[in-house]
Amino acid sequence: MNRKTGFRFLIRIMERWKNTARSFGEVSNFRDTSIEEMESALAKYKGGEVMLSKEYWNEGIAVIYLNHPEKKNAMSGKMIVDLRKCVAELESFKDGKAVILTSKGDNFCSGGDLDFVRASGTPQGGFFMSTIMHNTLKRFRNLPLTSVSLVHGPTLGGGAELSVYSDFLLAADNVKLGFVHGKMGIMTPWGGTTR
Numbered sequence: 001m002n003r004k005t006g007f008r009f010l011i012r013i014m015e016r017w018k019n020t021a022r023s024f025g026e027v028s029n030f031r032d033t034s035i036e037e038m039e040s041a042l043a044k045y046k047g048g049e050v051m052l053s054k055e056y057w058n059e060g061i062a063v064i065y066l067n068h069p070e071k072k073n074a075m076s077g078k079m080i081v082d083l084r085k086c087v088a089e090l091e092s093f094k095d096g097k098a099v100i101l102t103s104k105g106d107n108f109c110s111g112g113d114l115d116f117v118r119a120s121g122t123p124q125g126g127f128f129m130s131t132i133m134h135n136t137l138k139r140f141r142n143l144p145l146t147s148v149s150l151v152h153g154p155t156l157g158g159g160a161e162l163s164v165y166s167d168f169l170l171a172a173d174n175v176k177l178g179f180v181h182g183k184m185g186i187m188t189p190w191g192g193t194t195r
């Protein structure tokens with residue numbers, strides 16, 4: 001079989017399986033789910049919180065804290081929804097100048113909460129998490145505020161992705177910044193590698 005005949009043969013097979021390939025994992029079936037439905041599905045996976053601190057609000061500075069120290073600030077479903085609420089509130093911070101993204105405890109963020117990821121580990125769960133985080137972080141990036149990530153300690157997986165969404169990243173000497181996704185056989189689901 002020459003190359004031209006080979007290509008034709010391949011294309012015929014691919015055309016036959018195209019629709020199956022597109023619906024693989026049924027991800028396309030979730031596109032009609034509303035953001036609110038995705039949020040309420042994610043919010044069921046509790047643990048930790050993301051807080052918007054107004055301690056420097058009058059000076060035009062907002063501080064977002066990740067707070068889940070018992071799991072090294074891994075992001076649960078609830079925290080993903082919290083972060084979204086913080087960003088929504090910052091969108092109407094009219095006198096705001098800057099936002100600092102940081103954490104409580106001895107590291108910035110160890111990525112997605114693996115217990116949450118396992119529990120919601122279906123194509124649907126992955127699609128919801130990824131869609132909400134992409135949307136939230138795009139809105140974070142588009143805030144008319146100067147953004148700074150203050151990071152320290154292990155900052156891994158989704159934590160590394162989160163850290164690079166700010167305009168500036170200030171890292172402590174003890175930071176361990178790792179896009180460990182490749183080793184785990186996954187892509188960067190929060191879009192951090194497009195920054």
Ligand SMILES: CCC(=O)SCCNC(=O)CCNC(=O)[C@H](O)C(C)(C)COP(=O)(O)OP(=O)(O)OC[C@H]1O[C@@H](n2cnc3c(N)ncnc32)[C@H](O)[C@@H]1OP(=O)(O)O
Pocket residue numbers: 070071072074110111112113114115154156157158159180189190
């Ligand atoms: C968006 C896609 C992703 O982000 S996938 C997730 C990628 N992140 C990871 O794989 C990081 C996994 N965690 C680690 O490597 C280590 O826990 C790091 C962060 C280096 C901290 O090590 P170390 O100081 O020794 O603490 P430790 O391992 O004893 O952890 C304390 C407790 O926290 C937990 N923890 C940590 N990270 C997560 C996580 N991402 N999801 C869920 N739980 C996490 C550990 O399991 C440990 O819990 P426990 O005290 O043993 O019950």
